[in-house]
Amino acid sequence: MYFRIPQRNLLYSLLKLLNRPIPMKDKIDKILKDIESYKFDGKEAAEQFRLKYLSKKGQITDLFSQFRHVAPEERKTFGKLLNDLKNKAQSIFDEANKQASAQEEKGSTDIDLTRPSLSAPLGSRHPVSIVRNKMTDIFSRIGFTVEEGPEIENDWHNFTALNFPEEHPARDMQDTFFIEKDPDILLRTHTSSVQVRVMENSQPPIRSIFPGRVFRNEAISARSHCIFHQVEGLYIDKDVSFADLKQTLYYFAREFLGQDTRVRFRPSYFPFTEPSAEMDVSCQICHGKGCNVCKYTGWLEILGCGMVHPNVLDFCKINSKKYTGYAFGIGIERTAMMMYQVKDIRLYYENDIRFLKQFTSAI
Ligand code: DAH
DSSP states (O other): OOOOOOHHHHHHHHHHHTTOOOOHHHHHHHHHHHHHTOOOOHHHHHHHHIIIIISTTSHHHHHHHHGGGSOGGGHHHHHHHHHHHHHHHHHHHHHHHHHHHHHHHHHHHOOOTTSOOOOOOOOOOOHHHHHHHHHHHHHHTTTOEEOOOOSEEEHHHHTGGGTOOTTOHHHHHSOOOEEETTTTEEEOSSTHHHHHHHHHHOOSOEEEEEEEEEEOOOOOOSSOOSEEEEEEEEEEETTOOHHHHHHHHHHHHHHHHOTTOOEEEEEEEETTEEEEEEEEEEOTTTTTSOOTTTTTSSEEEEEEEEEEOHHHHHHTTOOTTTOEEEEEEEEHHHHHHHHHTOSOGGGGGSOOHHHHTTOOOOO
């Protein structure tokens, strides 16, 4: 076998053998040659290079420590050669490292198209939205359109046009958050304010629902909150009667809770409807037998309703001699609490994922 032994290496080995000091120039040349032909493969090889040449015990560092033996007249020349060598080694090392990192990165972003994808954690709809969507869907099937109104209202739309006379005690029942007084600007206490806005801006027939958020200055407890949601309904046309109201709400209750749901109306009072009623549905938990959700009555109240008061029609420039109508307002949280047997209304607003992810919806 034939090995080609470079001349300089031969000399080097020879001197080593004779235990004679190798001239600085030869050492520099040899290292230079070695580092220029160094084979790099990955981070590990780059690190080996650094250890071999540039570390504290590395060959180049070693040359620097031998520098003091160099004859003074040669120092200038060797100083430069040594510094050049060190810079060269450093730049080779930097480049090798850079390439190794790029290689690693490339490897990690290689796309394997056959790999099953990671499932993205999808959120779920908020229970209040699920119930609102379900209600909206049921009413749109019988021709109700959906409208919205502002959450910040004036006195006229929230109270006066709804036939709440000034100083009337019915205003007190709706503990109001006022933003400004005289003229009063407030957070709407109910979605009935949207009735006024819609009637002011259109003429019958009007058949719409208005879902939205409402605010009341109530002490927060398991059963009440200062923020909640309602779905308001309004139907104004010629010859609309209480029978139409009842039939629509029967339809709603059965679609919403099931065909075996029973319904009852109790007389009530609202300034903007006459006559007024509250509607109860048979308790879905105990089916009328009595349980702690329905407080052992077998019934649960889900909405207020009535025939739109003629004063309200007149305030909104709709001819009350020609048109009649009905309205209703459903509380979303209450209904959702009943459906899902949630015992504490505060859970809806705490943003606790453990609670929220339990609800699934088709819409
Ligand atoms: N606005 C009423 C409330 O918040 C609910 C209500 C009752 C709305 C009767 C109506 C209605 O449209 O006719 O308590």
